[in-house]
Amino acid sequence: MQVDWSKNFFELFGLPAQFDLDPSDLLTRYRELQRRVHPDKFASASAEERRLSMQLTTLVNEGYQTLRDPVRRARYLLDLSGVAMNDETDTSMKPEFLVEQMELREALEEACAREDSLRRLAELANDIEHRHAAKLEELRDCFSRGQGALGAARNAVRELQFLGKLLQEIREQEEELT
Amino acid sequence: MAYSDKVLDHYENPRNVGSFDKGDPSIGTGMVGAPACGDVMKLQIKVNDQGVIEDAKFKTYGCGSAIASSSLLTEWVKGKTLNEAAQIKNTQIAEELALPPVKIHCSVLAEDAIKAAIADYQSKTAGGDDKADAA
Numbered sequence: 548m549q550v551d552w553s554k555n556f557f558e559l560f561g562l563p564a565q566f567d568l569d570p571s572d573l574l575t576r577y578r579e580l581q582r583r584v585h586p587d588k589f590a591s592a593s594a595e596e597r598r599l600s601m602q603l604t605t606l607v608n609e610g611y612q613t614l615r616d617p618v619r620r621a622r623y624l625l626d627l628s629g630v631a632m633n634d635e636t637d638t639s640m641k642p643e644f645l646v647e648q649m650e651l652r653e654a655l656e657e658a659c660a661r662e663d664s665l666r667r668l669a670e671l672a673n674d675i676e677h678r679h680a681a682k683l684e685e686l687r688d689c690f691s692r693g694q695g696a697l698g699a700a701r702n703a704v705r706e707l708q709f710l711g712k713l714l715q716e717i718r719e720q721e722e723e724l725t
Numbered sequence: 726m727a728y729s730d731k732v733l734d735h736y737e738n739p740r741n742v743g744s745f746d747k748g749d750p751s752i753g754t755g756m757v758g759a760p761a762c763g764d765v766m767k768l769q770i771k772v773n774d775q776g777v778i779e780d781a782k783f784k785t786y787g788c789g790s791a792i793a794s795s796s797l798l799t800e801w802v803k804g805k806t807l808n809e810a811a812q813i814k815n816t817q818i819a820e821e822l823a824l825p826p827v828k829i830h831c832s833v834l835a836e837d838a839i840k841a842a843i844a845d846y847q848s849k850t851a852g853g854d855d856k857a858d859a860a
Contacts (some may be wrong), residue, residue: 640757709760
C-alpha cells in the first residue's frame, strides 16, 4: 500500500480544490476509496499494513465528512488558501447581522413560551433554513469569484455558523416539546 | 461539562439583564458574536458627564460561560471610568470564573463587548448630535 500523506482531501478524492462538487460523485469516490483501504482487506497482511489501513480508513472518513458538508468544505478550502478563520479570537461581525441574530434569538425565546410553540418553532426553522440556503448561495458565488472574494467567503462561512447553531437550538427545543 | 460555582451562580442569577435605549447619547452599545459557537452578546453602558459608567446591562444568547462572563463584567464596570473599564482583560474574567480552556473564548467575547460599547459611546460623544442621531 502506497500512501502519500501530503495529499489534501481534494487530492485524496481525485477532485479539483473548489467549492462546487457533485454529492453523488463524492459518495461514489468515497465508497471506492473506503473499499480500497478497508481493514478487512488487510486481515492477513503485516501488522504495519494493517495499521496503515486503519489510519487511511480514518483519513478517508474524515475527508468525506469534511468535503460533503458545505460549511466544513468551505472552511477547509479557506484553510488551504491560507485564510485564517480565527473563530475563537475574532468576534467582530457586521452590526446588522448581529442585530438580526439577536432578534432571531428573541423570536426563538418567545416561540418557546407560547401555547402553539411547536408551530411557531416550525415557522422559525423554516425561516432560518431559507436564510441558510441563501447564505450558501452567496458563499458559492464568493468562491466562483476567485482569490479577491475569499474575505467575503470567510464572512459568509462565519454567518453560516451562527445560522447553523440557531437551527440546532430550534431542533433541540422541538425535541424537548415532543 | 462541569461549570464552576461562580459560573453557575451568574448563570442562575444573572445580574443586570436587560436593555437601554440605544439612541440615548449617554448609552454605549457593544454587540459581538462568537462564530465558534454561535453565541451573541449585547453589552450596554450608561455613562455620566464625568465619564464614569453608572449602570450596565447585557443580553447574551449562549452557553453558561458566555452568560456568566457578561454578567460578571456588568458588575465590574459599574463605577469605573471608561479608561478603567477598557483595561479589563479577558484573562481576569476567565480567572474569576475558573473557565476551562475550551471556554476561554467566552471571556474574549465579553472583553470585546465592553470595548465595543466604549467605542460606540465615544463615537457618539465625539461626533456631536448629528452622529448620535445616526447611530
